[in-house]
Amino acid sequence: MLKPHLIHHAPGAPGLRLLGLGPQLKPTKGLLKLQKLFNEHAFWAKKRKIKDLKHMLINSSVIISLWQNERIVGFGRATSDKTYRAVLWDVVIANDLQGLGFGRVLVDALINSPSIKNVERIYLMTTKSSDFYQQMNFKLSDNQSLLILKNKTNI
Numbered sequence: 300m301l302k303p304h305l306i307h308h309a310p311g312a313p314g315l316r317l318l319g320l321g322p323q324l325k326p327t328k329g330l331l332k333l334q335k336l337f338n339e340h341a342f343w344a345k346k347r348k349i350k351d352l353k354h355m356l357i358n359s360s361v362i363i364s365l366w367q368n369e370r371i372v373g374f375g376r377a378t379s380d381k382t383y384r385a386v387l388w389d390v391v392i393a394n395d396l397q398g399l400g401f402g403r404v405l406v407d408a409l410i411n412s413p414s415i416k417n418v419e420r421i422y423l424m425t426t427k428s429s430d431f432y433q434q435m436n437f438k439l440s441d442n443q444s445l446l447i448l449k450n451k452t453n454i
């Protein structure tokens with residue numbers, strides 16, 4: 300199994316966002332590949348538009364991608380105030396490579412990144428992968444509720 304190449308993107312991921320760079324800073328249509336990864340492997344993030352993905356990247360505090368050669372096989376990002384709270388978003392490993400430890404590598408990299416490692420609490424929401432996060436020491440909240448205000452008509 301080819302060891303994946305992990306990229307800690309600079310804030311806003313300018314290389315990926317503007318030039319589509321992948322590993323070794325090679326142009327590889329990375330943003331289109333990220334869109335495809337979401338479409339095929341992230342049920343909550345299908346049909347995201349390129350312009351919105353760019354906006355998402357600009358406004359994320361931490362962005363990490365995983366590659367095998369020129370294939371993007373994993374992605375995760377976080378927002379953080381660097382002091383009190385951070386939230387993980389859009390953590391995904393391609394279906395055919397799940398269960399091989401890549402998700403753990405990705406989440407470890409997110410929670411140990413400089414913008415996150417010193418916050419009081421790291422939150423995340425998950426529909427199907429609670430057990431995975433519990434293996435990584437996240438605890439199910441027994442005294443808080445998740446409330447959502449859907450303020451866009453298309454979601």
Ligand SMILES: CC(C)(COP(=O)(O)OP(=O)(O)OC[C@H]1O[C@@H](n2cnc3c(N)ncnc32)[C@H](O)[C@@H]1OP(=O)(O)O)[C@@H](O)C(=O)NCCC(=O)NCCS
Binds near residue numbers: 340402423426427434
């Ligand atoms: C959840 C996800 C990111 C995990 O990545 P992964 O590469 O498959 O996980 P890993 O192989 O690193 O697993 C790490 C540990 O968690 C366990 N694990 C992984 N997925 C699990 C699951 N769904 N239920 C229970 N345990 C799980 C593994 O057995 C492993 O345990 P071990 O270290 O004792 O062997 C990946 O399966 C995925 O992308 N799923 C679909 C998208 C998704 O649900 N993302 C989360 C959105 S919040």
